[in-house]
Amino acid sequence: MKPTIKIIAKQAGVSTATVSLVMNERPGVSAETRELVKTTITELNYHPKRSASQLARKQTGNIGFIIWEDHFSEIEMFYSQCFLGIELASRDSDYYILLTTVKLDFNTSTDLPRFLKYGDVDGVVLAGRVPHNLVNMLEKRKIPFVLLDYDIPGKLHNKVLIDNYSGGYTAVQKLAEKGRKNIAYIGGSADHPSIKERYRAYTTAIKDLKLNVDDTNLDLVYQTEPEITREIGTEGINALLAKNIPMDAVFCANDTLAIGVIQELKRQKYEVPQDIAVMGFDDIYAARFHTPPLTTIHVPKMDLGKEAYKLLVETINNPEQRPQTRVIGVDCICRETT
Amino acid sequence: MKPTIKIIAKQAGVSTATVSLVMNERPGVSAETRELVKTTITELNYHPKRSASQLARKQTGNIGFIIWEDHFSEIEMFYSQCFLGIELASRDSDYYILLTTVKLDFNTSTDLPRFLKYGDVDGVVLAGRVPHNLVNMLEKRKIPFVLLDYDIPGKLHNKVLIDNYSGGYTAVQKLAEKGRKNIAYIGGSADHPSIKERYRAYTTAIKDLKLNVDDTNLDLVYQTEPEITREIGTEGINALLAKNIPMDAVFCANDTLAIGVIQELKRQKYEVPQDIAVMGFDDIYAARFHTPPLTTIHVPKMDLGKEAYKLLVETINNPEQRPQTRVIGVDCICRETT
């Protein structure tokens, strides 16, 4: 039989109220009693029962993690890493993380995650692109939440973002430092705010550093709408090559694109980086193990998760706090494609 | 204020006991009362509070999902898919899934997942390779568990496995049907039981189908110990090529190896599949989007998860049930590398 708070109280010769107070590190207990209770707790290897304390406290002790189905199951492990960061951070606290996926075209009344429907979480983090009606619903119901690597323009929310702008700027700068003069950009699905920022950084850096030849700076740009894949990279580099404009480097909005670009370049017998240097963004697992290893902007995914967790817990404990934006820095990892 | 069982009871003019009985679909309530209670429940949109019912029931309502850190964060999304299968299956029930990672060299007393330490789960599924001392501990503490795609020889446990043997056999058979006569095998880390089975199927099929030229059938085999990567595939195909033995196909123990093999083959100007056909195993995401798309043995990862979930729940509800082994079938998906 596992010990209960009563057993501890009797064993230590105090009341259960006192035991509760010391467990929760609250004032109102003398140093000696506190000490006494603590030792009997460890002696009997006592752990308070979650359901009991939650019931009394009117909390759930859970945090939800919601991610778009496709992002979790198909794309590179970007958001899985974020999740891991959260899970790691949660180990020091008392929260458990409940991971679930949603579809993008999701119906607030029928597709609602169980833990939201039944009120089984104290807050939630939304990773990556998520349905806007979900966000609206959380707002309306006043459930604390934070957006991770996503942003809804014109709305004030808790969010933790990647420093996409400085990452993009650094990318171009690094390429310039290596002597590249004509730097292309290949992007995609610019409806994701991260991608948009990377593109904005690119155009600014090109201008600032007086790179490229045309004056609009847009001749060496390729962008499309659909979800980003390697194939889009292939498509993009071919479109750019067909223009027959000088080009000695390409900055891709993410690593997946970059890998597609390199594959195609190799197929067409271009040497990377001798003929054309390639720079990615994200530093996904595949980037490190690609041949040749990809130079890219490293995004600390675990840190994104940790920060989101911290921000969420702060918000739960202090509901009146104004929505905050936290930005996670990035840096360039030079490998062999530049 | 969210409705409680009391409100429902008052509203329906019955006792809370009756409400509880109908919620839990238990006998002892007349059809009319049952109907009455049900409608008031939906009318007031009542959901019982988890912590309260758990406290009363002495259950946690949670299931743990434990996976080796490296498997979750670095390798292809194989086990993430299994997790998703479990999560999906859990949506019809009342369990929440708690995902956590462990290291392989893990200390039962210091590294124990929180939910195990504090008794916050009713059972756990262990995905892929896990520390044996963890398994022993679960056994000792009589915590229900099931192994997913893992097996500890000589022990009787609940487990759900891939039909690796018939998958491996099918792989060779398909290759033979396409007219291949000299089929190589590239494997790795044969301490994982799945890999071992695939290899066993290979050797048997080669013999049965009277393939290959040597009589031991082992000339075209390459295996190594370390964790499987693309590089091992590259290494393996080079070692095989160096032998200068006729070879018109290679069956790889998994897709990652196969992709490494194809890359190297392409680099050396071999045509795939004309010169050498390549067959993988697992059907990971990358297999489908590889150029050329990889022929492979499709493993229904979600189904693995679902079955593990079902088996675990059965075991929780019926602790005396004998340990069971469930095998999930596989089939060959012919794409362009054979």
Added chain:
DNA sequence: CTGAAAGCGCTTACAG
């Protein structure tokens, strides 16, 4: 078939 009541194991005012 139905209800009153005890109990699950905590937390939190409230007295003292």
Added chain:
DNA sequence: CTGAAAGCGCTTACAG
């Protein structure tokens, strides 16, 4: 600083 007691919202024997 400490304890007695009520309460959190369910479930489950037990009477009737």
